[in-house]
Amino acid sequence: MNPLSRRKFLKISGATIAVAATIGTVTKAIENAGDTKSKGIQKIPTFCDICFWKCGAIAYVRDGKLWKIEGNPLDPLSRGRLCPRGTGGIGAYYDPDRLRAPLIRMQERGKEMWKEVTWDEALSYIADKMQKIKSQYGPESMSMFSHGIGGNFLRHTLKAYGTINFAAPSFAQCRGPRDVGFKLTFGEDVSSPERTDIKNAQCLVLIGSHLGENMHNTQAQEFAETVGNGASIIVVDPRYSVAASKAKYYLPIKPGTDLAFLLAWMNVIVSENLYDKEYVEKYGFGFEQFKAELSAYTPEWAYPETGIEPKLIRATAREMARYKPATLIHPGRHVTWYGDDAQRSRAIALLNALMGSWGRKGGFYYPVSMDMPGYPYPAYPTPTKDKVDNPNKKYPFAHEAITTGIREATITGKPYPVKGWMVYATNLFHALPNENETINAIQNLDLLVVVDVIPSEIAGWADVVLPESVYLERHDDINVEWFREPFVALRQPVVKSPHDQKPNWWIAKKLAEKLGLGNYYPWKDIEEYINHRMTAAGLSFDELKKNGIILGDKQPIYFDEGVPIEFFTPSGKIEFYSLQLQQAGFDPVPKYKRPTIGPPGSFRLLYGRSPVHSFSRTQTNRILSDMMSENEVWINANVAERYDLKSGDYVRLKNQDGVVSNKIKVKATxxxxxxxxxxxxxxxHTAKGLKHAFLKGASDAQLLTRYETDPLMGGTGMNMNFVTIEVEA
Amino acid sequence: MARFGMVIDTKKCVGCMDCVVVCKTENNVPEGFNRDWIVQDVRGKNPHLQMEIRSERCNHCDNPPCVYCCPTGASHVHDLGGVVIVTHDMCIGCKACIAACPYDARFIHPEGYADKCTFCIHRVEKGMGPACVSVCPTHCMFWGALDDPNSEVSKLLDSRKHHALIPEAGTKPQIFYLV
Incomplete structure (x- = not known):
């Protein structure tokens, strides 16, 4: 069993990453799952699905009833401790608002009027529509939006059918700009889980990234660890976040001016010779041109833009330099803010390059993984068309598909019509900006299928809704993670599904059969599939079932531990000056553009995460909603006073296009x-089926009617909306 | 006999509420109620701010007014570590203890008795610590014998600045916050 290095992985061009499939009955798969007649306590290892971090967990079944869930101590991600969402994961199983049976639409889309049907009826309906789309438009006109590991199986079925258009909001509505900015600079992206060595950082810089509220378990754990170790924390954020309360320096930046701030930091670091000279000389490309471009961006220049005093810009630049190379300027995760996000992320990459932190302890490590061959499938059909999301490489540096590109093509019918959407576990009404565009796109569809565990807003618009088993009731593909150490993790059923919900692998396999693609599912059941992959890798499936996790051997993760120093950029070096950007007509060194200003009397709308909720997926989870049942709008205390508002009062927010939110509680702060x-x-939430969350708090997504598309990679900058406060009569 | 107490490092706590969530699943706390909670104590004016984040619960006081005022003896100090406990069967739900508690740590359970943190005494009896301490992803919570100078909690209190909540109430609270 040889661990796979990042390098080797990148060199295997066109490598087949295992996708999943299976056949057979559910009964066998959950043979060992919670038995309602049994007495005593059973402990069953699995991995979490309340967010996509995939923490190893141990579920407890007491007298046949799901009781609680804890972290798996063997798991490198959870390190034996789940985050609050993971701990509250059993609430997903008990959620009374869950989807229970397959549904077919009875009235016009969006009316949420369905009839319950059998799985056979639902899948026949879908297969029939898909065959019609294929014969009339070609299989490329079917597309899929998905989020998380559970989408692997449906993706396999759709690939076998001939679909090529697959996208996840995690790229163009989240981390895409960051990954593009880093790839342009270092030749590799930051990936997920982030390769940030937070626990060893001696200086940690967070720019709008609110670790601790953004509760990605390992990152939050490492953040607390490094705070406990006395690391110097610098937080740049218009909001005094939880992380800001741990900071030595809190810099309350004017929203939208981060790039000006980053350029000024780099100006100080370069002009005062505070950077890692040896590192930059050895591995850098185009440093002199970069340096020349920076000279204009003095802290005095940045002051009126950012509102941060020059002396503080200098002091914090020097603070960062003091701890280099163990200075980590965190690249953030949800970074689709202003439409120039890839360039801002590139500036963050360049600042890290100046610190010499890439490949170094306390900076960015090189993740490793198990070498787990995929299942040998028949080849997928050869597409006759290009993907629809990014025609003619309009966004030349997008290295993943663009959700909003598929939506756009669905609206315009260009470059060719998109007639089917398969939506797996992503609520597009909350994930994508401008819901009218989503609705317009849906009008052009011949088929909209939603596979989910709860009746989300997007499910409300579906022709067919398929109720999936929650993660505690199903197998998924094994998780072969890229992390600090190689490991493989198993998700396996803990309890049986309470109604007519089915695991996604079963749904995908049955749909393939209906489509006449049963040959793409050569095994009897998912356990046989997993067993095949484990055996091929020389690992024991029994051990995995018992422990939930199998660890590989530790591998070097830093340059000075022996990771080969290579950069997969055109120059083979860290690109301070990017010729590929220049050739594509973009700034080779990031340039600052002043952000759009809102109408007088309006406020820029910012949004973020709570540690007790994942996206729009957990508000009906009774345990998590008990922690936070509605959101609040944070309003500066002086502003609130001007409006005669106190914490706890309700207001509505009205955006620049006249969209008015649901009522939301004020937090004057x-x-x-x-x-x-x-x-x-x-x-x-506005979906009627989400009874427990219906009209509780306000939806930021509904107010995001405007967005600025990143010209490098198609990301949607969404901090471009302004609201006024409408006081309730 | 040991004297149990808790030490919480406010520097590391991010207020994620995992302690609150786990208490619900561990102790089957009904919907709408919590035995522990998070306080974000903000001081100063923007942008010169300070914030202390605290996980709060029953302080298992050494001088517990809730015990003294209980007319039935349901609220009592347990032999094991001085933990303040309510015997559900003896509680008449009169709320005297709720009025007496300066920390607002108690509520009336839908089944009619006063309920609150027990330091997970059912776990303690098996040699484990409270669930909140065991689950905390930031490792900011510590639990143990305050009267043992070699315990982790005692060492932390010896080496770090700390405070307890509303000491002026004279209840002698047994939860301490490192600052």
């Missing part, structure tokens, strides 16, 4: 600048 307001994402 010193913790935010007076020029912006903030709310946690994912609330204000």
């Amino acid at each position: 010193e913790r935010i600048r007076p020029d912006c307001v903030y709310m946690v994402h994912g609330f204000g």
